[in-house]
Amino acid sequence: xxxxxxxxxxxxxxxxxxxxxxxxxxxxxxxxxxxxxxxxxxxxxxxxxxxxxxxxxxxxxxxxxxxxxxxxxxxxxxxxxxxxxxxxxxxxxxxxxxxxxxxxxxxxxxxxxxxxxxxxxxxxxxxxxxxxxxxxxxxxxxxxxxxxxxxxxxxxxxxxxxxxxxxxxxxxxxxxxxxxxxxxxxxxxxxxxxxxxxxxxxxxxxxxxxxxxxxxxxxxxxxxxxxxxxxxxxxxxxxxxxxxxxxxxxxxxxxxxxxxxxxxxxxxxxxxxxxxxxxxxxxxxxxxxxxxxxxxxxxxxxxxxxxxxxxxxxxxxxxxxxxxxxxxxxxxxxxxxxxxxxxxxxxxxxxxxxxxxx
Numbered sequence: 206x207x208x209x210x211x212x213x214x215x216x217x218x219x220x221x222x223x224x225x226x227x228x229x230x231x232x233x234x235x236x237x238x239x240x241x242x243x244x245x246x247x248x249x250x251x252x253x254x255x256x257x258x259x260x261x262x263x264x265x266x267x268x269x270x271x272x273x274x275x276x277x278x279x280x281x282x283x284x285x286x287x288x289x290x291x292x293x294x295x296x297x298x299x300x301x302x303x304x305x306x307x308x309x310x311x312x313x314x315x316x317x318x319x320x321x322x323x324x325x326x327x328x329x330x331x332x333x334x335x336x337x338x339x340x341x342x343x344x345x346x347x348x349x350x351x352x353x354x355x356x357x358x359x360x361x362x363x364x365x366x367x368x369x370x371x372x373x374x375x376x377x378x379x380x381x382x383x384x385x386x387x388x389x390x391x392x393x394x395x396x397x398x399x400x401x402x403x404x405x406x407x408x409x410x411x412x413x414x415x416x417x418x419x420x421x422x423x424x425x426x427x428x429x430x431x432x433x434x435x436x437x438x439x440x441x442x443x444x445x446x447x448x449x450x451x452x453x454x455x456x457x458x459x460x461x462x463x464x465x466x467x468x469x470x471x472x473x474x475x476x477x478x479x480x481x482x483x484x485x486x487x488x489x490x491x492x493x494x495x496x497x498x499x500x501x502x503x504x505x506x507x508x509x510x511x512x513x514x515x516x517x518x519x520x521x522x523x524x525x526x527x528x529x530x531x532x533x534x535x536x537x538x539x540x541x542x543x544x545x546x547x548x549x550x551x552x553x554x555x556x557x558x559x560x561x562x563x
Contacts, residue, residue, distance in 0.1 A: 206235050206511050207503025208309035209257040210518035211525075215307075216266035218531060223268050223301060224261070225275045225288065231258055233311045235511060239340035241386035243393040248411060249386050250511035277306060277481050282498065284482075305498040305525050306482055309518065312469040312504040315365025315373070322361065323435035324465055327443055329355075330435060332364075332467045333383060340387070345394050348462055350441040354395050355461035359445060360384045361432055362404040366468030366508075375489055377468030378508040381408040384466050385421050392424050401426040401460070403447065435463060469508040500525045 209231065212222045230236060238251040261267050270288055277286040284303040314334055323330040328350040331339070340346060348355050362384060366377040381404070388400045402425055410417045421427065432445040438459040446457045471490040472478070479486065484496040492501040502521035503514040 206233070206253065206257060207311070207505075207514045207518040207521075208233070208307075209254075209261055210515050211307050211309060211502060211522040212267050213257070213260050213264060214519060214522040215526075216261075216264040218526060219266070220529075221266050221268070223270065223275075223286075223303070225270045225273050225286075227272070227274055229272050231261070231269065231271070234314070234334065237334055237337045237341065238383075238511075239337050239387075239390075241390045243389060247386050247389075249383070253511060253515070277303075279481065279483065284498075304529055305500070307521070307525060308478065308482070308484065308492060308499065308501040308505055309503045310472055310475070310478060310505045312508065313472045315467040315470050317364050317465050317467055320364060320465075321434045322364065322432070322465055323437075323443055323463065327435065327437055327441070327463075329441050329443060329461065330463045330465065332465050333380065333387070334467070336387060336464050340390065346391050346398075346462075348441065353461075355398060357458075357460045358388075358391065358398060358400045358462045358464065359432075359443075359458075359460040360388060360400070360402045360464045360466060361445075362402065362407075362466045363431070364465040364467050365470065367405060373468065373470065373489075375468075375508060376408065377466075378408070378513070379510045380466040380468060382410040382510065384464070385410060385417075385425070387464075388425050389421065399426070400424075401428060401458075403428050403430055403432055403445075405429070405431060469504055472505070475505070495521070495524060498525075498528055500528075 208224065212224050215222045232254050235251070235254045238249070240251050241247050241249040274289040275286040276289070277284055284306055285300040286303060287300045314332065317324040317332065324332065329348050331349070346355065347353060362380055365371070366373055366375060366380065384402060388402060391398055392400060404427065407418065407427070428447070430447040430449065432447040434446050436444040438444045442459045442461055443463045444457055444459045445463065446455060449456045471486070475486065475490070475492065479492060482496065482499045484499045484501065485493045487493055491507050492505045494501060494506060500521045502518040503509065506517065509517060
């Protein structure tokens with residue numbers, strides 16, 4: 206979403222944009238998210254992607270390169286980049302010039318394979334993004350092992366986040382809202398399903414967080430504890446154990462399905478991406494905000510929600526335009542095209558032009 210947002214801003218301002226995407230489709234992790242609407246919209250942000258894609262596809266100033274990567278070199282105050290011949294236009298493609306680079310490579314999801322919570326061992330232990338895939342594809346929730354609707358589901362929060370043992374001290378920002386909205390969606394689809402959410406803290410959700418949490422407490426069981434282990438149970442179920450602070454004792458229960466809210470972390474190859482650009486990383490390993498004509502936005506900088514990524518991308522896009530000496534009318538409504546337009550790996554100057562004859 207950060208990349209799409211910035212690309213549309215730049216295109217509206219008359220810049221030619223090369224949007225380089227490693228995957229075979231645009232959208233990043235946002236393309237996996239399912240709508241959480243129940244009786245009405247819950248403002249989860251999943252629907253913003255399609256509008257962003259439509260905006261960018263309609264802009265002739267944006268050239269999209271899918272299944273591609275860019276080798277970027279700095280040349281004085283500008284950059285040159287070549288697309289990977291294995292993914293791009295083929296051997297011998299001429300290098301392209303760019304006046305600035307916008308980094309919006311997103312995040313990597315933490316892999317819970319090394320955690321004792323059963324992911325990769327038991328079929329009915331999913332990550333939050335795998336849950337999104339199933340809800341999006343099926344429009345309901347079934348167990349991977351047998352296709353049945355689970356009677357008891359457990360969400361475990363902060364898997365790979367807020368963990369000093371692995372050096373991930375940060376909160377992943379989106380997990381609480383995503384898990385609670387997904388849990389309520391499941392209850393809406395399958396009223397007979399019981400859902401338990403294990404958490405450290407629950408972050409504020411929406412414009413009325415207290416009211417939202419009260420609604421959640423009426424339909425979900427919220428337990429402030431972190432299960433330490435997952436064991437196999439009969440019929441493909443999962444047994445979770447945790448320590449009950451209130452009762453000062455260990456507890457164990459069986460669930461039909463367990464969802465691990467795996468947190469955001471920097472992309473594994475981020476150093477390789479940033480080094481040629483001269484953009485450093487912060488103390489947690491995420492990208493710094495900006496360098497010399499290099500700007501980063503979205504979850505490559507820190508964990509954030511879709512709405513935060515859009516706002517962060519608009520802010521960074523404005524700073525990039527200022528660095529290029531762009532003199533366009535900042536108050537022009539076209540400057541902020543839609544709340545979900547696109548970013549770029551490289552922005553190439555083009556003769557200024559306006560839409561609508563203005």
